[in-house]
Amino acid sequence: MRKNLSRKILESHLISGNMIVGEEIAVKVDQTLTHDVTGTMAYLAFETMNIPKIKTELSASYADHNLLYADNKNPDDHVYLQSIAKKYGLHFSRAGNGICHTVHFERFGKPGQILLGSDSHTPTGSAIGMLAIGAGGLDVALAMAGEPLYLKMPKIVNVILTGKLKSGVAAKDIVLEMLRRESVKGGVGKIYEYTGPALEYLTVYDRSTITNMGAEMGATTSVFPSDECVHEFFRAQNREKDWKELYPDENAEYDEVIEINLDTLEPLVAQPAMPDKVCCVSELSKIKLDQVFIGSCTNASYMDLTKAARILKGHTVHPNVSLVIAPGSRQIFSMLLRDGIIADLVSAGARILECGCGPCVGIGQAPKTNGISLRTSNRNFKGRSGTLDASVYLASPEVAAISAIKGYIANPVLENNLEELFKDLREPKEFIIDDTMIIPPEENSKAVEIIRGPNIKPMPINEALPEKVQVHVSAYCGDNITTDDIIPANAQFSALRSNIPAISEITFGRIDPEFVNRAKKYKKSIIVGGENYGQGSSREHAAIAPMYLGVKAVIAKSLARIHKNNLINHGLVPLIFRNKEDYEKISQDDELLIENFSEQLKSRKILVKNLTKNFEFETYVELTDREVEILKDGGQLKQVQLKNASK
Numbered sequence: 001m002r003k004n005l006s007r008k009i010l011e012s013h014l015i016s017g018n019m020i021v022g023e024e025i026a027v028k029v030d031q032t033l034t035h036d037v038t039g040t041m042a043y044l045a046f047e048t049m050n051i052p053k054i055k056t057e058l059s060a061s062y063a064d065h066n067l068l069y070a071d072n073k074n075p076d077d078h079v080y081l082q083s084i085a086k087k088y089g090l091h092f093s094r095a096g097n098g099i100c101h102t103v104h105f106e107r108f109g110k111p112g113q114i115l116l117g118s119d120s121h122t123p124t125g126s127a128i129g130m131l132a133i134g135a136g137g138l139d140v141a142l143a144m145a146g147e148p149l150y151l152k153m154p155k156i157v158n159v160i161l162t163g164k165l166k167s168g169v170a171a172k173d174i175v176l177e178m179l180r181r182e183s184v185k186g187g188v189g190k191i192y193e194y195t196g197p198a199l200e201y202l203t204v205y206d207r208s209t210i211t212n213m214g215a216e217m218g219a220t221t222s223v224f225p226s227d228e229c230v231h232e233f234f235r236a237q238n239r240e241k242d243w244k245e246l247y248p249d250e251n252a253e254y255d256e257v258i259e260i261n262l263d264t265l266e267p268l269v270a271q272p273a274m275p276d277k278v279c280c281v282s283e284l285s286k287i288k289l290d291q292v293f294i295g296s297c298t299n300a301s302y303m304d305l306t307k308a309a310r311i312l313k314g315h316t317v318h319p320n321v322s323l324v325i326a327p328g329s330r331q332i333f334s335m336l337l338r339d340g341i342i343a344d345l346v347s348a349g350a351r352i353l354e355c356g357c358g359p360c361v362g363i364g365q366a367p368k369t370n371g372i373s374l375r376t377s378n379r380n381f382k383g384r385s386g387t388l389d390a391s392v393y394l395a396s397p398e399v400a401a402i403s404a405i406k407g408y409i410a411n412p413v414l415e416n417n418l419e420e421l422f423k424d425l426r427e428p429k430e431f432i433i434d435d436t437m438i439i440p441p442e443e444n445s446k447a448v449e450i451i452r453g454p455n456i457k458p459m460p461i462n463e464a465l466p467e468k469v470q471v472h473v474s475a476y477c478g479d480n481i482t483t484d485d486i487i488p489a490n491a492q493f494s495a496l497r498s499n500i501p502a503i504s505e506i507t508f509g510r511i512d513p514e515f516v517n518r519a520k521k522y523k524k525s526i527i528v529g530g531e532n533y534g535q536g537s538s539r540e541h542a543a544i545a546p547m548y549l550g551v552k553a554v555i556a557k558s559l560a561r562i563h564k565n566n567l568i569n570h571g572l573v574p575l576i577f578r579n580k581e582d583y584e585k586i587s588q589d590d591e592l593l594i595e596n597f598s599e600q601l602k603s604r605k606i607l608v609k610n611l612t613k614n615f616e617f618e619t620y621v622e623l624t625d626r627e628v629e630i631l632k633d634g635g636q637l638k639q640v641q642l643k644n645a646s647k
């Protein structure tokens with residue numbers, strides 16, 4: 001068999017299973033990453049495992065999301081994470097050092113390795129020829145404890161890129177084109193593997209924009225080969241020893257093929273409020289803007305911001321627009337400062353934020369009432385910017401910069417001097433290397449004390465699966481419900497990530513403010529969802545908080561990969577409608593009954609009685625035997641507890 005790159009990496013890490021599409025495989029994890037909004041839960045879980053040191057080759061913990069210190073919560077969490085890193089042998093990237101995904105591939109990623117991260121955009125790292133995969137915090141904790149990663153063998157889809165982008169069209173437009181074609185659920189169960197002659201024109205940062213937003217299609221990951229361009233990048237990072245060449249075999253076999261001719265691409269934009277609502281900028285009427293944000297783990301590289309600066313130089317941001325910019329990492333920030341680019345941005349009226357996630361996830365810089373914001377980030381879900389009535393568009397830094405000047409969403413290709421403006425721009429040959437904001441692991445850490453602030457509450461653990469579940473429908477949701485809908489993120493809510501009792505109070509808060517009272521009234525309940533339930537962020541709070549409020553299971557038309565795993569990990573049964581029409585027959589507050597739950601789970605066919613409407617319908621589960629056992633025990637942590645108790 002002529003092997004593709006993804007298969008080669010998976011095979012070299014295979015611990016068990018057959019690499020047949022859809023079958024469960026277990027692979028060794030070399031590296032992990034966590035950050036401050038998923039890390040606390042991951043380490044609270046890790047602490048319960050009683051393991052003296054992490055067992056991965058390298059694990060890194062980042063402080064990059066919760067950077068606003070409005071009260072004690074975020075700084076307390078950062079102190080906790082730093083003490084955990086010291087105790088268990090992790091690298092700790094301090095607040096100010098940059099966004100986890102960017103810093104990780106700059107300083108730690110290695111071609112050919114497997115990285116597991118408790119963030120849905122972990123695939124960003126696959127830009128350098130590693131397989132970087134997003135997961136819930138508990139999966140990452142287990143990987144740090146030396147457990148393999150279990151995943152369904154994905155389909156490997158070859159995306160062949162031909163042609164060349166014209167000036168003003170960017171890597172962002174390639175991935176927006178993918179979203180236009182594939183939709184927010186088109187990537188579920190797939191790895192997109194990029195090849196083709198156009199790769200020679202795409203830098204590592206361009207590639208990282210594309211691998212980053214593979215997450216928006218629900219893909220397991222997206223990967224590029226480790227070619228000469230990646231080699232150059234490792235040289236520039238002074239990490240040549242970590243580089244190795246990695247390509248798919250010639251004429252490698254793939255499960256599907258997609259071709260994109262870059263000559264034909266135009267600047268694209270994702271319209272509110274889904275990343276796949278993509279159209280050409282030129283199709284839009286002049287949409288007036290209140291805010292432009294250039295930043296996030298998708299598009300905050302040296303070249304992204306340099307191109308924006310070139311466009312902005314000599315102009316002032318439109319009087320009605322607030323332009324905010326956050327460099328992706330301290331390395332990028334330092335180089336932009338050195339080369340006078342920040343000065344150009346500031347002269348044009350840009351507001352510079354610290355290196356971190358910030359506005360991308362509603363942590364500061366919310367738009368005004370009914371505000372219209374254009375962003376280079378990756379998600380434009382309703383409410384994610386911090387206000388429910390905002391309309392958020394997603395586009396490249398080039399579109400963002402020209403639009404910030406004009407005051408409406410504008411097409412940079414129509415600016416006839418762009419080619420000239422970008423003519424001499426090259427990725428730097430050397431980067432500023434300064435790891436002083438990364439605290440390396442400590443050798444002798446036995447005496448290290450874990451420091452816990454008052455906001456850090458223990459991880460709640462589920463009960464064993466009840467045999468009879470007689471529950472009410474506490475939430476009845478439509479299609480494409482995101483984990484942002486289930487657990488909203490913004491400056492205020494993200495500060496509650498280490499406190500499940502507190503954060504559970506905002507479950508579904510933005511879309512269904514009565515949910516929490518309803519769930520509490522029913523004590524035990526079930527959620528009904530449409531297609532692609534739980535898409536988006538990896539936040540396992542979207543499983544833990546409902547579990548804490550007594551939710552026993554979710555019945556949906558289909559489920560997003562990471563969220564489904566999070567449900568299983570925390571003991572909530574992920575049921576799928578056998579006949580999608582049955583979804584319509586159920587209403588909120590209906591009383592449902594499932595009997596002989598564990599027996600039915602084993603058969604994978606679960607009959608549910610609707611006691612309110614007096615009919616029965618069939619659901620099924622796509623679970624391995626291992627997952628059935630986890631659910632019967634009440635989740636992974638409960639299972640570990642049971643195993644420890646029987647020793």
Ligand code: MIC
Nearest residue numbers: 038119120121361537538539
């Ligand atoms: C996001 O982009 O939504 C986040 C915040 O980075 C999340 C992590 C989380 O909310 O726990 C993600 O992408 O997984």
Ligand code: SF4
Nearest residue numbers: 121296297357360361
């Ligand atoms: Fe941070 Fe936004 Fe990237 Fe999530 S998507 S890691 S919030 S920058």
